[in-house]
Amino acid sequence: MNYGEVLNNAKTIIGKKCRVCKECNGIACKGEVPGVGGKGTGLAFIRNREKINQVKLHLDTIVPEDKIDTSIELFGRTLKYPILAAPIGGLEMNYGTAQLDDFTYSQAIVGGCKDAGVIGLTADGVKDAFFQDPLKAVGENEGWGIPTIKPWKNDEILKKISQAEEKQVPAIAIDIDAAGLVILAMLGKPVTRKSVDELKEITSATKLPVILKGVMTVEGAKKALEAGAYGIVVSNHGGRVLDHTLATIEVLPQIAEAVKGKMKIFIDGGFRDGVDIFKALALGADAVLIGRPYAVAAYGGGREGVELYTQKVGQELKETMIMTGCNEIQDIGKHCVSYSF
Incomplete structure (x- = not known):
């Protein structure tokens, strides 16, 4: 199997909901929630892609040759x-x-990412099985x-963390921005916003690193740091929880300036290939989460498709590093790009 075959298979399987567009940019699917689009006008999803495309690279090959x-x-x-698969749930919907x-999808994501040498995140949902089945994978x-874990009441979150600890996972994540997820609201599930004190209760109850997914402001990043988070994901939930937000890469530089070195900074929202990964690292991210394209890879090729997609993106990152004078990830910085936002 090659990646082209993965895309063709996926289009046959999920073409009515996800068109498997040549560029996954939110235009064809805008407003399709449930579905794969962005909420409302879809402009938050679309803006994520537009702003990534506005970042331009500096070519530099006058450097000593070395291993990449x-x-x-x-x-x-x-x-x-520096790639992770973002959590995706509610597959059939x-x-x-x-x-x-949710189980077989998680098997493909977790297994394929492992085969490729990266890590996949699993999802949570309205039914207990939507957490338990991915955890089994x-x-x-x-x-x-x-x-x-969704931002349920704290006692439910702590229960799920305990279950995750039994699997000897490296970390857990809480997608705090899911408090505004339309699908959960429709089903009447008690997800809530979280105070710093509530988050402190969670981070202090486990030795696992806790990642808070859904931070879009410097103030939010500082509150996550105060709450004891290991890291944050700069994320607007793929544009699915709030219309008309800024793009994630647009707010990344100021967040990185405020908390870089004090906590890990991850980002998602429109990242598709190795060039996109490079841009995020240059502007302050430690690693990048990719969502929708991993779902396409899983539907189109299962575990093998996920591995193939990861290898493709990783090779693109390596090629970008060669052409910008970078030998190691820590060589990538703002000097490698130009941007105007």
Whole structure:
């Protein structure tokens, strides 16, 4: 199987919900929630892509030749690339097919990412099985995955963290911006916004690194730091929870300036290839989460498709590093790009 075959397979399977566009930019699917689009006008999703495209690279090949190393250290583990698969749940509702459920999808994501030397995040949802089944897939892969928990009441979150600890996972994530997720609101699930004190209760109850996903301001990043978070994901939930937000890469530089070195900074929102990954690293991210394209890879090729997509993006990152004079991830910085936002 090659990546082209993965895309063709995916289009056949999920083409009615996800068109598998040549550029996944939110235009064709705007407003399709449930579905894969952005909320309302879809402009938050669309803006994510537009602003990434506005960042331009500086070509520089007058450098000593050396080995290109794309690896990073996270959670006490070495990852081949600074790439993670973002958590995606509600598969049948959003992708319009029962071909993959939350368990088999998680098997493809967690296993394929592991095979490629990176880590996949798993999702949570309205039914207990939407957390337990993905967690089972993580357990099948020796804990090589990061469970994501919705912002339920704290006692429920702590219960799920305890279950994750039993699988010896490297970290857990809480997508705090899911408090505004339309689908959960429609189903009447008690997700809530969280105070700093509530988040402190969570981070102090586990030795696992806690990642807070859904931070879009400097103030939010500082509050996450105060709450004891290991890291944040600069994220607007793929444009699915609030219309007309800024793009994630647009707010990344100021957030990185405020908290870089004090906590890990991850980002998602419109990142598609190795060039996009490079841009995020240059503007202050430690690693990048990719969402919708991983779903396409899982539907189109299962575990193998996920591995193929990861290898493709990793190779693109390596090629970009060659052409910008960077040998290691830490060589990538603002001097490598130009941007005007």
